[in-house]
Amino acid sequence: MATLDSYKIPQSVLVVMFTPAWDVLLLNRADNPGFWQSVTGSKDHAEEPWHVTAAREVREETGISVEAPGHALTDWWLENVYDIYPSWRHRYAPGVVFNTERVFGLALPAQVPVVLSPREHTDSVWLPWRAAAERCSSASNAEAILHLPAWGQR
Numbered sequence: 775m776a777t778l779d780s781y782k783i784p785q786s787v788l789v790v791m792f793t794p795a796w797d798v799l800l801l802n803r804a805d806n807p808g809f810w811q812s813v814t815g816s817k818d819h820a821e822e823p824w825h826v827t828a829a830r831e832v833r834e835e836t837g838i839s840v841e842a843p844g845h846a847l848t849d850w851w852l853e854n855v856y857d858i859y860p861s862w863r864h865r866y867a868p869g870v871v872f873n874t875e876r877v878f879g880l881a882l883p884a885q886v887p888v889v890l891s892p893r894e895h896t897d898s899v900w901l902p903w904r905a906a907a908e909r910c911s912s913a914s915n916a917e918a919i920l921h922l923p924a925w926g927q928r
Contacts, residue, residue, distance in 0.1 A: 781867040782816045784858070784874065787828040789813040789847075790918050791836070791880045798906035798919055799888065801835060802897040806861075809911040810899075812918070814875075825849060828878045836898075837889030844883035850925045852877040854914040877918045879925055 790812045791799040803809040815831035817824075828847060829840045840847040854875045858866060866873075888898045901909060903922050910916040918925075 781870075782865045783818075783820055784816075784866055784870050784872060785820070786814055786816045786873055786875050787824060787831055787878055788854075788875050788915060788918055789828050789832055789878045789880050790915075790922060791832070791838075791882060792903065792922055793882055793884055793900075796903040796922060797885055797900045798903050798922070799836070799885075800899050800901060800906055800909055801890070801895040802899075804892065804894055804896050806911075807896065810909045811912055811915050812910075813880075814915075824876045825878070828876075828880075832880060835891055835894055838880075838882075838886060840880055846881040848879045848881070848925075850877045850879055850918070850921070852918070852921075852925075854917075856914060875914060877914075879922070 800810045800812065803811065813832050813835050815827065817827045825847065832838055832840055855872055856875065858871055858873050863871065885900045890898060903919055907916040907919040910919065
């Protein structure tokens, strides 16, 4: 039987990683092949600051440090509240059906090599921002990418 400590916290980050040419990194989920997304992940504990969650998830999922020279992690101050996919609700405490997602951008000086966490993702691709938005499986992820020209310059 799961304990409350073993459930995911329904607060997560979405990190849109992009270059000056507006190329965006997408990852293919290992547990749902064909589900393309930006870096995402839940807080480890409720008090964890959003930017700490974002930096940790980028490192865990891509091997990239947000603190490397030329990298700039920015909180876009945008939050999405959405229904958790029914197939993933078992990861959350009973009765939890909504997640709050905080959106960040990670500006990179160029496309950088990615080291995937094989338990999370099977493939990665850099795409022009509009093509990346079209490939995204999540509506909130696609919408965030479509905001890139406005938010990515802040």
